[in-house]
Amino acid sequence: MIKGLYVHIPFCRSICGYCDFAKCRYEKVLADRYLYHLKKEIDEIPQDSFLSIYIGGGTPTALSAEQLEELLQMLSRFKVEKEYTIEINPETFDLEKAQLLEKYGVNRASIGIQSFNEQLLAHMGRTHHNIDVHNTFRALDKVGIDNRSIDLMYGFHNQTLAELLADLEKAVRMNITHISIYDLEVYPQTPFGIAGYQPVDDETDFLMYQTIIDFLNSHSFYQYEVSNFALTTHQSVHNMLYWRYEDYLGVGLGASGKVKNMRYDNTRNFMDYIHDKYRKTEYHLTMKDQRFEAVMMNLRLLQGINIREYDYRFETGLLALYHDAIEKNINKKLLEIVDGYLRVTAKGLFVLNDILVDFMDQ
Ligand code: SF4
Structure with missing residues (x-):
């Protein structure tokens, strides 16, 4: 049995300056068409249970409540044995969506906060506010989804070490079990890349990363992977599948999968996707490829190989x-x-x- 299923929802209400994911602006009519074709791809999956399902994006919660229910409904044919995660953007979440998650058995939320500093959020091109984060947590409290991860970022040229520490201090006081914290990477085709954005220098970047590790490890969020920290026993089941080089399926725009000695990538072209031309490439992994890729993924874990x-x-x-x-x-x-x-x-x-x-x- 393949243990993991990743489902990609490419819609966002606004586009962040650094983002290199397969995404586009939310339009109801486009999302309706996308879900129709996504269902076709999902219906081809030849198994009916997974250890973990992860709905990511884009922004899955950019969908309307009706569309979110349609998505959860099409996934409800799968039994989820352990972890069922959805990514949440605080600006597009409310109690109605939280209740849908609870109704369909989603048991883990990954919340894209990135920073509690609203000036820095604006600099990133993000449009949510701290009040949205507060409301997101209240909605999750009400439906009892308490296995929560948050995403944070560092490495922006106008972000100071003191501001980063302030973010970390706020993070560890929240009702969460897991923190993913990512170093800014500037990709050429993103708004930041096109504008020639310069992140912090290497020395500051190194200092920031060291500060994160020291701070979180001393506040009971133990580093278990290059960018990931968790309370004991709350490591991400889904991401551990990737890092342990296990097989997984990916469906949706730009999603990837690996099944035995075959890796595939879905198209990132929206028009191709909604004409059912899902698959862009399939790549046969030689034994040499697999041995190296396993090393590459396993070494990201502090536990190692x-x-x-x-x-x-x-x-x-x-x-x-x-x-x-x-x-x-x-x-x-x-x-x-x-x-x-x-x-x-x-x-x-x-x-x-x-x-x-x-x-x-x-
Ligand atoms: S970072 Fe997330 S919310 Fe921002 S544009 Fe990319 S996918 Fe959308």
Whole structure:
């Protein structure tokens, strides 16, 4: 059984300056058409239960209440064994939508806050306010969805370390179980990229990341992945599937999936999608690809790679296969082997991409 299903809803009420996701402005008529074709893609799924379903975007809550119910209804043919998550933008959420989530068994909310600093939110191009966050939490309280993650961001050139700390202090006082915090990346085709936006310099960025790790770990939000922190036992079930390199399906505009030795990407072209030309590429993963991709994903977890499991799964010996890359980075104190796991050190966490280049070259 494939354990994870990702469902992409590409609509947003406004477009953020940094955003590189497959998305477009919400229009009711477009959303109606999209849902019609999404259902066709969902109906082709040849299994009826998942460990985890994750509805992301875009902004799933940009849909009207009727459309949200239509979406939840089409997914209701699947039994969800553990985690059923939806991404929420505070500006498009209310009690009526919260009640729908509860009615259809959604048990986890991932709320896009990004910052509590309203000037910084405006700088990002986001249009929600802190009062919307407050109201979102009240609505979730009323329906009893208390497994909540929030997204925060850092690395904006007008964001100070003190402002970042103020965001973290507010975050840990909220009724949440999980925090994802992302470093700003500027992609060329985004509004920021087109405007030549410069994020903070590398030194400040490093300092910000170190501050986040120290602060959250000392406030019971334990880092378990490069950008993710959770109260004990509240790691994201869905994202762990990706990082453990398990199989998953993705449906909707721009979604991706991996099934055994095949990876696919859906089209990001809206017109193609609503003409049922979902699939853009399918890529056959060689054994070499799979071995490397598993390393790449597993090393994002602080726990690292279970060497025995890896060897069994890929019919190889990890330590011999990547001998030079491992030895080089152990000598540089960027990797270590502890209790049968190969993992990044605290120092290695800051240069994971450089470490992976050594693995790729082998
Ligand atoms: S960051 Fe989220 S809310 Fe903003 S444009 Fe992208 S998908 Fe939409």
